[in-house]
Amino acid sequence: MELAIFLIFSALAVVSALVVVTHRDPVKSTLSLVVTLFSTGVLFLLLGAPFVGVLQVLVYTGAIVVLFLFVVMLLNLQREARSEGGGRLQRVFAIAGALAFLATSGVAIWRSAAGTAVGALQQDFVSLTAFATELFDRFLLPFEIIGLLLLVAVIAAYVLARRPEGSVAAAIDEHHAGSGAGGSEVTR
Amino acid sequence: MSVQTIAMLVKLGAFLIVLLTIIPVMVWVERRGGAMMQDRPGPNRLGPFGLLQPLADAGKFIFKEDITPSESDRLLYLLAPVLALIPAFSTFVVIPLGPTIEIAGVQVPMMVAPAETGVLLFLALASLGVYSLVIAGYASNNKYSLLGSIRASAQMISYELALTLSVVAVLLPVGSFRLDRVVEYQIDGVWNIIPQIIGFVVFLIAAFAETNRLPFDLPEAESELVAGYHTEYSAMRFACFFMAEYAAMTVLSALAVTLYLGGWHLPGVDLASMGILGVVIGAAVLLAKVGAFLFFFVWVRWSFPRFRYDQLMAIGWKGLLPLAIINLIWVAAASLAGWL
Numbered sequence: 001m002e003l004a005i006f007l008i009f010s011a012l013a014v015v016s017a018l019v020v021v022t023h024r025d026p027v028k029s030t031l032s033l034v035v036t037l038f039s040t041g042v043l044f045l046l047l048g049a050p051f052v053g054v055l056q057v058l059v060y061t062g063a064i065v066v067l068f069l070f071v072v073m074l075l076n077l078q079r080e081a082r083s084e085g086g087g088r089l090q091r092v093f094a095i096a097g098a099l100a101f102l103a104t105s106g107v108a109i110w111r112s113a114a115g116t117a118v119g120a121l122q123q124d125f126v127s128l129t130a131f132a133t134e135l136f137d138r139f140l141l142p143f144e145i146i147g148l149l150l151l152v153a154v155i156a157a158y159v160l161a162r163r164p165e166g167s168v169a170a171a172i173d174e175h176h177a178g179s180g181a182g183g184s185e186v187t188r
Numbered sequence: 189m190s191v192q193t194i195a196m197l198v199k200l201g202a203f204l205i206v207l208l209t210i211i212p213v214m215v216w217v218e219r220r221g222g223a224m225m226q227d228r229p230g231p232n233r234l235g236p237f238g239l240l241q242p243l244a245d246a247g248k249f250i251f252k253e254d255i256t257p258s259e260s261d262r263l264l265y266l267l268a269p270v271l272a273l274i275p276a277f278s279t280f281v282v283i284p285l286g287p288t289i290e291i292a293g294v295q296v297p298m299m300v301a302p303a304e305t306g307v308l309l310f311l312a313l314a315s316l317g318v319y320s321l322v323i324a325g326y327a328s329n330n331k332y333s334l335l336g337s338i339r340a341s342a343q344m345i346s347y348e349l350a351l352t353l354s355v356v357a358v359l360l361p362v363g364s365f366r367l368d369r370v371v372e373y374q375i376d377g378v379w380n381i382i383p384q385i386i387g388f389v390v391f392l393i394a395a396f397a398e399t400n401r402l403p404f405d406l407p408e409a410e411s412e413l414v415a416g417y418h419t420e421y422s423a424m425r426f427a428c429f430f431m432a433e434y435a436a437m438t439v440l441s442a443l444a445v446t447l448y449l450g451g452w453h454l455p456g457v458d459l460a461s462m463g464i465l466g467v468v469i470g471a472a473v474l475l476a477k478v479g480a481f482l483f484f485f486v487w488v489r490w491s492f493p494r495f496r497y498d499q500l501m502a503i504g505w506k507g508l509l510p511l512a513i514i515n516l517i518w519v520a521a522a523s524l525a526g527w528l
Contacts (some may be wrong), residue, residue, distance in 0.1 A: 020461065027326055031264075041312075052396045054312045063345060069322055070341040073334065128365065130303070154511025 006046055013039035026072045030065060037061045051131050191294045199300045203280050206475070210482075211434045212242035218486050225490040252423040257328060260420065264327035269421065269428035272320035276435035279313045282306050283442045284368040284468030286452045287460035295366055298452075298467055306365035310443060311352060314398070317436065318344040321400075321407055324429070325417035336416025339497065340407035343397055346504035347404075351394035353512035354387040357519040358447045361528040371451035375460075381448040383528055387515040388448045390508050395440045397504070399433060401485055403492040406500060441481035442474065449477055457460075 016035035023029045038058040135143060143167030216231075216239060216353030221232025234240040256265060272331045281300035288297045305310055318341055325337025358380055359365060362373045374380055381388045397404040418429045445451060452470030454461065459466035495503065 031319075031323065038316075038347065050305050051308070054308045056316055058308060058312035062312060062318075063348060065320055066315075066322070066341050066345050070338060070345070073322075073326065073338050073341070 002046060005042070009039040009042045012036075013043065019131055027069065030068050033068070033148075034061055034065050037065065052127055191292050191296065195291065195294075195296045196300060198287070200281075202471075203218065203285075203300060205278070207277065207280060207435055207438060210438050211245070211431050214434045214482055214486075215242045215430075217461070217483065217498070218489070221486040222490045223481065225487070226296045241498075246427070249424050249427040254423040254425060255420070255472040257330070257420050259329045261327040261450065265420075266425075268320045268324035268327060269432075270320075271323060272317070272429050272432035273435070275313045275315075276432040276439065279436075279439045282294050282367055282447055282461075283439070283474075284371055284451060285474060286467035289463055289467055290366065294486045295308065298470070299368060299497045302366070302368070304353040304365065306367050306421065307355060307359065307370075307443070310367075310439075311328035311348075311355065314440075315344075315348060317398075317432070319427075321417045324414065324421065328420040330420055332413040332415075333417050333419045336409075336413050336419070338408040340400070340417060343400075343404065343406060343500060343504075346501060347394040347397035350390050350512045351398060352502065353516055354384075354391040354394070355447065357384060357387045357512070357516045359528075360516075360519050361523045367446050367451070368454050371446060371453060374450045375453050377528075379448065379450045379453075383522065384448065384515060384519060386511055387519070388444075390512045391444060391448070392481060393503075393508060394409075395444060396485070396488065397500075399436045399440060399485075399505070401433075401437065403495050404500065405494060406497060409494060411464075411494075428444070437482060437485055438478065441485070442480060445477040489528040 013036050016032040016039065018109075019032040020029050020036060023032065038057060041053045041056035041061065044050075044056055216460070219241065220230045220232075220238065229441040231238040236245055256262065282303065283299060287297055289294070301309070321340040322337045325333040325335075325340070328334075358370060362370050364370070370380075370399040396402075400407050406416075407413075408418065410416075418426055421429065452474045454469065454473045457469070459470050462469070519528065
């Protein structure tokens, strides 16, 4: 039973993750992401970490991807044009990122095969109190750093999305902002 | 089968039957109640007081033509109404019906899933509800539907925050996510509505927004968007959205009652020592409180006009969210001082 659930949801997670990166329709990509994150949540439940599993569904599936969908639907609903692979720098970073990921997961698999894994989930990790203690005590610094990272990402998105002043687009934008009360505010 | 399995199946069956019965009754209450408030008779031809009207409605839904627009995204279009029903009919598993009883030496808590994650599970499942709206609007390939979906997604994110923060404030002094603990806590002390009246009001308003009820029904605003995200749906598929709305209202009312109004608690009566009778009375008390809440939903719907979109966002972010945070700080301080 447990094995069947694991197989179904891990297969679902992998397939939907592939759909996320390959599908041409941004809305469908995002919807696949929902399936990926939900399946990962179920996998956490199977691992005996119900809190992480439920939080995964609550935060990612239920809130963050909804935000993605909102932005995607609001901005561009056309099918993605096949771009010619971005810049040279982008490719270098993409390959480096993929290699880093492969190395990390390779080390993890090798370690667990050799029986020297960092540690299986402890039983007290399941309870909320132990989970909170771990998160806000032992892992406080990584936790804060992730928070900082998210803040940087928000600022970066704002800077990237801001149109250069004096451009035609900005002028049109200004014009719309003057005429519409609520709608154009949301668009920006 | 063990006692636990049998008890779980019985609880599941009882809950589903009650929930499925409430929906047609609510449709009747909505139509007759609305008529009463607008000083008109309402549906009164079928059966005494028009009570058989929901049956006629159901028959009509079943036999109407089921239309799928030719330019729609077929798979997603058919998926959306089903997705609408799943969260509405799964969230009730964490609501306690009555006190824990002992059957054949086994402690049986009166909720379908006595999970440690409790109310978090409720919120996680409920948060998936927005996808049916978004998918319905997107798959219909209709600009009004799409506008409805976009509004739905923005509205859900905005109000979920305030809703969750007010729930967190309730859990803080209890120290557990399990709703039966929340009820026990209220039996020992006072109902949460008294120390957390701000949180209760925030929860209530956010609940209206989460269920897309007037004055927050912008995703389907019929005067601007025809019928919003379900414009293209007909027959039973439309009825699915309809049923999901009423089921969601019912479970959210049950959650509100459990969090703030003592759940199955009847003041002055010790239901916990009455065994199975206590459960029956507790369930009846819970149902009565939920009924009062549902009537409130109807009352508000027929009393207030719809908010404008910018007003909706302003209320969510500038009104409810700060209030929810103030409530959270107050509850945290009061718990720390030992008042709660």
